[in-house]
Amino acid sequence: MWWYLRARLVLWLLRVTGRVLRWAVLAAVLIAASPVTIVAGVGFAGAWLRGWPPARLRRAACWALPMTGVYLAGRALQARTWLALALAPVRDWQQAWHQVSAGRVVTAFALTAPVAVPAGLFAAAGLWAWRIYAIENGLAGKTATAPVGFDVRQWRRASRAARGRVAAPGTFPLATPSGQVVMGATIRAVGHRWRPVLAVPYTAMSRHQVIIGATGVGKTNLMMRSWAGWFAAALAAHYRHGAARPLLIVLDCKGGPDARTKAARTRVLLHAAGAGRVAVWPDEATVSLWGLPPAELAVTLFQLIETGTGEAAYYADVTQAVLTLAVTAPHGPPADGAAFLGRLEPGWLDAAYAGDASRLAAVAAARRSLGDVSLRYRTLLSRLGPGLDGPGALPGADAWYCILEGTREQSVAEAQAMALTELVAHAATSRDGEPRAILLACDDYSAVSGRVPLWQLYERGRSLGVGVQVSAQSWQGLGRDDDERRRIAATADGGIWLMRTPYPQPVSELAGTRKVIETATKVLGGVWGDEGSSRVQHAWTADPGIARRLVTGQAGYIHAGGCTWVQIARPKPSPLPIPPLPEPVLIPSAPEPARPPAAVPAAPAGALDDLFGPGDRS
Amino acid sequence: MTSAPADPFAVLGLPARPDLTDEQVRAAWRQVATATHPDRPDGGDPARYAAASAAYAMLRTPWGRSEAYADLAAAPPLTGRVIPAAPAIRHRRSPWRAAALIPARIWHGRPYRLAVRIVAAAALAIVAVHTGAGTPAVAGLITGIGVWLVLTVRGDLAPPPGR
Numbered sequence: 001m002w003w004y005l006r007a008r009l010v011l012w013l014l015r016v017t018g019r020v021l022r023w024a025v026l027a028a029v030l031i032a033a034s035p036v037t038i039v040a041g042v043g044f045a046g047a048w049l050r051g052w053p054p055a056r057l058r059r060a061a062c063w064a065l066p067m068t069g070v071y072l073a074g075r076a077l078q079a080r081t082w083l084a085l086a087l088a089p090v091r092d093w094q095q096a097w098h099q100v101s102a103g104r105v106v107t108a109f110a111l112t113a114p115v116a117v118p119a120g121l122f123a124a125a126g127l128w129a130w131r132i133y134a135i136e137n138g139l140a141g142k143t144a145t146a147p148v149g150f151d152v153r154q155w156r157r158a159s160r161a162a163r164g165r166v167a168a169p170g171t172f173p174l175a176t177p178s179g180q181v182v183m184g185a186t187i188r189a190v191g192h193r194w195r196p197v198l199a200v201p202y203t204a205m206s207r208h209q210v211i212i213g214a215t216g217v218g219k220t221n222l223m224m225r226s227w228a229g230w231f232a233a234a235l236a237a238h239y240r241h242g243a244a245r246p247l248l249i250v251l252d253c254k255g256g257p258d259a260r261t262k263a264a265r266t267r268v269l270l271h272a273a274g275a276g277r278v279a280v281w282p283d284e285a286t287v288s289l290w291g292l293p294p295a296e297l298a299v300t301l302f303q304l305i306e307t308g309t310g311e312a313a314y315y316a317d318v319t320q321a322v323l324t325l326a327v328t329a330p331h332g333p334p335a336d337g338a339a340f341l342g343r344l345e346p347g348w349l350d351a352a353y354a355g356d357a358s359r360l361a362a363v364a365a366a367r368r369s370l371g372d373v374s375l376r377y378r379t380l381l382s383r384l385g386p387g388l389d390g391p392g393a394l395p396g397a398d399a400w401y402c403i404l405e406g407t408r409e410q411s412v413a414e415a416q417a418m419a420l421t422e423l424v425a426h427a428a429t430s431r432d433g434e435p436r437a438i439l440l441a442c443d444d445y446s447a448v449s450g451r452v453p454l455w456q457l458y459e460r461g462r463s464l465g466v467g468v469q470v471s472a473q474s475w476q477g478l479g480r481d482d483d484e485r486r487r488i489a490a491t492a493d494g495g496i497w498l499m500r501t502p503y504p505q506p507v508s509e510l511a512g513t514r515k516v517i518e519t520a521t522k523v524l525g526g527v528w529g530d531e532g533s534s535r536v537q538h539a540w541t542a543d544p545g546i547a548r549r550l551v552t553g554q555a556g557y558i559h560a561g562g563c564t565w566v567q568i569a570r571p572k573p574s575p576l577p578i579p580p581l582p583e584p585v586l587i588p589s590a591p592e593p594a595r596p597p598a599a600v601p602a603a604p605a606g607a608l609d610d611l612f613g614p615g616d617r618s
Numbered sequence: 619m620t621s622a623p624a625d626p627f628a629v630l631g632l633p634a635r636p637d638l639t640d641e642q643v644r645a646a647w648r649q650v651a652t653a654t655h656p657d658r659p660d661g662g663d664p665a666r667y668a669a670a671s672a673a674y675a676m677l678r679t680p681w682g683r684s685e686a687y688a689d690l691a692a693a694p695p696l697t698g699r700v701i702p703a704a705p706a707i708r709h710r711r712s713p714w715r716a717a718a719l720i721p722a723r724i725w726h727g728r729p730y731r732l733a734v735r736i737v738a739a740a741a742l743a744i745v746a747v748h749t750g751a752g753t754p755a756v757a758g759l760i761t762g763i764g765v766w767l768v769l770t771v772r773g774d775l776a777p778p779p780g781r
Contacts, residue, residue, distance in 0.1 A: 064762060064765070088754075169774075574780065575776050576778065
């Protein structure tokens with residue numbers, strides 16, 4: 001019995017001694033390499049407090065390497081042999097201890113810092129990576145809920161750090177010199193390479209993108225930043241590499257006073273990004289629907305009105321025939337709405353097709369319905385307003401901000417959206433003018449998607465080479481049924497921006513899963529034991545729980561099987577003016593005749609009231 | 619009918635910027651109109667008033683300012699045959715131009731924070747020099763401080779124009 005107890009005691013003592021020795025050796029090493037230990041400790045604490053990933057520490061360590069390089073180069077100039085150079089850090093380390101014993105701690109640190117700083121940061125990165133791994137897999141942490149608490153804490157800290165970073169103006173320009181659209185500060189990257197600033201290639205914006213986020217989560221800022229960044233990057237590519245000049249068309253499908261404010265902000269941003277003409281439709285600028293090729297114009301006009309099915313199909317056919325006759329007449333297409341309505345008269349059509357027996361027969365057959373067709377189009381054109389009646393064409397400006405009153409007058413806005421998308425298609429395919437790189441951005445398109453469903457717009461854009469960016473307030477806002485929504489989201493090859501929304505699961509499903517190790521720990525008699533098992537599990541790449549908890553300005557960029565959570569930087573125009581184009585070379589021609597002296601014009605309407613109105617005479 | 623002035627911004631004494639507000643344009647117009655109106659006892663300056671009226675008519679709306687700015691940026695031809703200048707010149711990255719922009723970028727960025735950074739870096743460099751740690755270590759330290767300064771200072775500058 002005594003023998004057994006003695007043996008147990010000896011074994012316990014051996015174990016304790018071994019443990020003490022191990023700790024003693026570790027402490028000795030840490031003290032001996034104290035400069036590295038201090039830097040590693042500071043780096044580890046910084047990462048913990050700021051929610052940094054290990055990659056952040058590794059980047060810092062890499063940026064510290066020039067310091068080591070210069071130090072070694074300096075030592076190489078002094079050392080006569082390779083051995084002396086190799087031992088130089090060791091000698092400096094020994095020298096540092098002498099300095100410490102003499103009370104000169106700063107000198108000691110200065111001697112060792114060129115090697116200790118990068119080494120310490122690399123060590124901190126390794127330790128921090130191990131800590132995250134251990135916590136996530138249940139190998140560390142005092143309680144079973146430690147992984148959950150750790151994740152929440154680190155998210156909170158990373159969010160705070162990202163919010164602080166986006167305040168730096170120079171870190172978040174609209175676009176980088178290499179043609180990337182800068183979006184914001186990275187909070188967490190899952191399946192993507194971590195970079196402190198998330199920048200998306202502008203070519204990705206030229207493909208399809210989907211933005212999903214509820215009202216008030218910062219969707220407008222995200223979209224404006226992406227538009228202005230895309231424009232700046234595309235314009236730079238145009239000037240540097242001869243790429244097509246950008247043309248941005250924004251359809252604000254909700255309308256209202258907010259839309260005007262957004263239009264004004266967008267205009268300022270786009271001007272700062274290099275856009276010349278930024279037109280706000282229909283408040284300030286108009287386009288002409290009548291500039292479409294006659295055949296397309298006839299089809300568009302036909303689609304603009306509601307046509308029924310069944311017995312009504314007869315009248316639809318009559319309407320289409322009348323439109324074709326009126327628009328494709330030998331005189332050319334109508335110049336404006338009034339001219340078009342003037343053509344829906346029997347006398348005009350008879351005169352236009354005089355001598356063409358078959359067309360005249362068609363006119364005679366349709367004569368009874370001409371009045372009805374004319375009335376319908378008169379009503380339609382008056383409801384559409386003057387915005388589509390010209391003058392103006394989409395390629396005439398660098399950017400268009402089109403305000404559709406989708407909330408107030410849905411049927412009108414739907415017709416306007418259809419007409420505008422036709423004009424975009426024409427601008428994309430027209431061979432007459434300069435080729436343009438077009439981005440069609442539709443904000444809250446669901447408000448006007450009655451006539452042209454979103455998937456149709458998408459597929460049309462794809463076939464025309466037009467980038468389409470669509471935003472919706474929820475997954476349900478993307479389409480009528482789940483099949484349509486999935487079709488839209490799954491083909492968003494430019495990426496999906498997921499902001500706070502109550503139902504993010506379908507988007508998370510599209511983002512896919514990643515493999516993680518799940519460790520289960522046995523609980524024995526109410527105590528968390530040290531036995532357990534690990535197995536490979538699948539976890540969300542874009543965690544829907546995170547998407548529900550996002551605060552204003554945060555978004556997840558889902559692309560290529562990964563998700564980067566980011567704090568979107570509020571778009572601000574560069575305060576510096578763009579330099580003007582160099583003066584063109586002018587070849588003088590015949591001098592202009594002298595102009596008569598200018599007469600004093602009438603002051604602009606309201607101008608004299610401004611000047612001499614009541615209260616202004618002082 | 620008065621033809622539109624070549625640079626309506628200059629006529630009203632305004633900088634050629636598209637982000638001017640209605641109030642700024644109106645204030646400039648009132649100032650010019652008050653000084654030049656033909657109804658003034660001294661007869662005013664009808665020619666200048668005419669030009670200012672035409673300029674104000676152009677610039678009074680945001681769209682008009684946008685148009686006028688675009689026309690200025692595009693440098694429209696006056697008369698004769700024009701050989702357009704290579705647009706690539708506008709956005710060519712020149713280190714000299716980038717350097718010339720730095721003062722403006724500092725001024726429009728976060729100059730006080732930048733000053734604190736520079737002072738901190740300078741103080742650290744002075745401390746490093748005075749430690750007597752030897753030339754290679756001090757050179758290494760100053761390099762490290764310089765790299766840190768270059769990497770962090772960028773965030774305190776305003777973005778370059780067009781970006």
